[in-house]
């Protein structure tokens with residue numbers, strides 16, 4: 001098991017004084033994760049300013065979840081550091097987590113609890129006072145349209161409802177920053193549409209980083225794209241700069257395919273996917 005090797009001595013990032021120059025809400029600085037000789041994420045650096053909606057795109061196994069877990073402080077990086085709203089996620093964990101909502105890949109859902117119990121439980125764990133918690137639960141139940149399932153065990157809910165419970169949990173403390181790991185995986189088209197509408201609404205007031213490998217998802221919600229392949233960031237820029245003829249299909253394929261441009265000199269090359 002790798003241990004964290006970096007100690008952060010840099011000062012907390014101050015909010016920008018100039019309103020035209022928004023504060024950096026998600027900051028990754030040289031993040032790497034090694035599992036023995038295997039490099040899951042290599043030297044990832046980027047800054048996401050307030051209010052941006054960023055799609056984190058890449059094929060399965062590219063390193064999206066690993067990078068998100070380091071960004072949220074759930075996984076110690078092998079090198080580098082991450083900050084949320086200027087607070088180092090490991091050195092200043094509590095301050096950072098107050099400003100961060102995180103929806104992990106499969107949701108932190110306890111199947112025997114009802115959504116109401118789960119939200120109460122997380123709210124207390126976050127130290128939200130009872131009265132404020134009641135108001136916050138009411139708010140997130142409304143945002144996520146959970147009224148009909150509040151008293152049902154989470155284990156009995158559909159995938160779409162489970163994701164909405166996960167989102168409600170992530171939004172409970174009204175964080176400025178939301179990091180969501182493949183929030184629409186396994187949802188049906190209607191549920192995906194609802195989820196996107198929620199993202200578009202949340203994106204008006206919050207900074208969002210959403211991982212996906214579904215290209216249409218990106219086209220629907222994002223201002224900016226981070227593309228990761230084999231643990232490396234291979235594109236960081238505006239959606240329009242990645243698109244070709246209004247589509248992401250071709251650039252995605254080119255930037256993430258396994259074969260190099262020129263055929264390798266050796267004969268033991270890998271086969272390309274069909």
Ligand SMILES: Nc1ncnc2c1ncn2[C@@H]1O[C@H](COP(=O)(O)OP(=O)(O)O)[C@@H](O)[C@H]1O
Nearest residue numbers: 035038040058059060061062063064065066067
């Ligand atoms: N605990 C671990 N030990 C070894 N390898 C891991 C571990 N976690 C993830 N990996 C590997 O790191 C790579 C990136 O995984 P992940 O971040 O889950 O990708 P993604 O979320 O983009 O599908 C994969 O090859 C995965 O097998």
Ligand SMILES: [Mg+2]
Nearest residue numbers: 064065066105
């Ligand atoms: Mg993943």
